[in-house]
Amino acid sequence: MAADAELSAHGPLGIIAGSGGLPRRVIESCRAAGREVFVLALEGEADREAVATVPHAWCRVGAAATALDLLRTNAVSDLVLAGGVRRPSLAALRPDWQAAKILARIGYRALGDDGLLKAVIKELEREGFRVIGADQLLDEAGLPEGPLGRIRPDPDAESDIAHGMRIARAIGALDIGQAVVVQQGFVLGVEAIEGTDGLLRRCAPLRREGPGGVLVKVEKPGQEKRADRPVIGPQTVILAAESGLCGIAAEAGATLVLDRDEVIRLADSTGLFVVGIRPSDP
Amino acid sequence: MAADAELSAHGPLGIIAGSGGLPRRVIESCRAAGREVFVLALEGEADREAVATVPHAWCRVGAAATALDLLRTNAVSDLVLAGGVRRPSLAALRPDWQAAKILARIGYRALGDDGLLKAVIKELEREGFRVIGADQLLDEAGLPEGPLGRIRPDPDAESDIAHGMRIARAIGALDIGQAVVVQQGFVLGVEAIEGTDGLLRRCAPLRREGPGGVLVKVEKPGQEKRADRPVIGPQTVILAAESGLCGIAAEAGATLVLDRDEVIRLADSTGLFVVGIRPSDP
Numbered sequence: 001m002a003a004d005a006e007l008s009a010h011g012p013l014g015i016i017a018g019s020g021g022l023p024r025r026v027i028e029s030c031r032a033a034g035r036e037v038f039v040l041a042l043e044g045e046a047d048r049e050a051v052a053t054v055p056h057a058w059c060r061v062g063a064a065a066t067a068l069d070l071l072r073t074n075a076v077s078d079l080v081l082a083g084g085v086r087r088p089s090l091a092a093l094r095p096d097w098q099a100a101k102i103l104a105r106i107g108y109r110a111l112g113d114d115g116l117l118k119a120v121i122k123e124l125e126r127e128g129f130r131v132i133g134a135d136q137l138l139d140e141a142g143l144p145e146g147p148l149g150r151i152r153p154d155p156d157a158e159s160d161i162a163h164g165m166r167i168a169r170a171i172g173a174l175d176i177g178q179a180v181v182v183q184q185g186f187v188l189g190v191e192a193i194e195g196t197d198g199l200l201r202r203c204a205p206l207r208r209e210g211p212g213g214v215l216v217k218v219e220k221p222g223q224e225k226r227a228d229r230p231v232i233g234p235q236t237v238i239l240a241a242e243s244g245l246c247g248i249a250a251e252a253g254a255t256l257v258l259d260r261d262e263v264i265r266l267a268d269s270t271g272l273f274v275v276g277i278r279p280s281d282p
Numbered sequence: 283m284a285a286d287a288e289l290s291a292h293g294p295l296g297i298i299a300g301s302g303g304l305p306r307r308v309i310e311s312c313r314a315a316g317r318e319v320f321v322l323a324l325e326g327e328a329d330r331e332a333v334a335t336v337p338h339a340w341c342r343v344g345a346a347a348t349a350l351d352l353l354r355t356n357a358v359s360d361l362v363l364a365g366g367v368r369r370p371s372l373a374a375l376r377p378d379w380q381a382a383k384i385l386a387r388i389g390y391r392a393l394g395d396d397g398l399l400k401a402v403i404k405e406l407e408r409e410g411f412r413v414i415g416a417d418q419l420l421d422e423a424g425l426p427e428g429p430l431g432r433i434r435p436d437p438d439a440e441s442d443i444a445h446g447m448r449i450a451r452a453i454g455a456l457d458i459g460q461a462v463v464v465q466q467g468f469v470l471g472v473e474a475i476e477g478t479d480g481l482l483r484r485c486a487p488l489r490r491e492g493p494g495g496v497l498v499k500v501e502k503p504g505q506e507k508r509a510d511r512p513v514i515g516p517q518t519v520i521l522a523a524e525s526g527l528c529g530i531a532a533e534a535g536a537t538l539v540l541d542r543d544e545v546i547r548l549a550d551s552t553g554l555f556v557v558g559i560r561p562s563d564p
Binding site for chain 1: 369372373374438452453465466468471472474476488491493
């Protein structure tokens, strides 16, 4: 654990676990480092298996008072937000008094996903917690510049990557999503609320005859780095291959790679490239 | 036919027919006005039934030489582009010599849909044709400001409309698409290559618990007004209702309404609003 020294010496690390593979990776990393954890598993989001073997409690997204109680009762002072949370409608949120108070302060409708996450982190800090980025807990989780596996993008793919980076950054600036799929210069799909996996699935039938198709994923400009960083993992490679794409390009330095060895193995065996691109690149 | 006087007195009106309901409406409007037509029906796009009763020929999108020959042989001098064309990949396009020459001149990869349409119109004008907007041929086809039917957006919907107009305009400026679906402040989906009908279908399962959901459709900034204007019709209302949305907002003045009476009847009977919004609105 690279940044272990930064963590408080006492109390378990609190992990607020959303969807995807990130919570499991954080839990495994803590276990390997002998760090105690307490997982607050978000209903409808977190993976049951991933949290089953460690101290945990389930909690609704709208039950902020319960969540804060659980964290304090379990002596948590340092917190990690790991995994995705589909932003629920106000009706589905059923905010408790604490959540209602927070919502009244920050507003809800006006905020995009990133705006909401920033506000949630601010609230947690106001309540006395220290919020840490998941990347600080994971060794070698950042996507480096250049190709991860054996395959490299050809000039056509590079052109699609450059176009995709421009579009994805613009989409991110609007706080809509982080990812786009581009093939031969056209945008097959733009990620919104369906998420990257959903985007990849729906782009399969939209592909045009001919080669190519690239998933491009970037950090939203000004994104809160302690939550909802762009993530790619084995599932991303599998879905990209199934959708007939030729590769994945993501923002180097900003993107977390889950299970890098498996990502490389899958990319090489399916013939896809996975490449880290610096924001300053074309 | 409002602008009949503007048309050349001799030769049939050429109609390049793509997908959707617009070609049929243009054909019907010409028939009602006693105007002869010759339809160039694009393979894989135009509706067989819509063109069956008038002089027509089928043509691949990539067969530009054949297309120009057909138009000249049939004494066409005025042309209307009606309906959508999914931009084919270069491989699927199989350009003939004429199309290849045009593509070499204008480039292909670098252009979005709107850029490509502008270039195609320029080429048609270079070849001596006069290109007319479909709206010039259709009576009362423009969406006026305000609600079309009995139902009006409530304040929540108005807030989603305002947000959707901002997002849709930004998406349009990137030449990605014309439409977005917004519910309770979040963007459920952004139209790219799948088109508005595809967007509506895929947004049905993405809706959040609770009320609302609005389709917002605008003209791309700087859009070529003689092709690919935003269109709504009965099918749009049916799909929006099936997807659980509460209404449709589109840019007043810029949007064509196909079969306005049926649109109003469907909107009123399904409880949806259909409202025209001026660009200067919120």
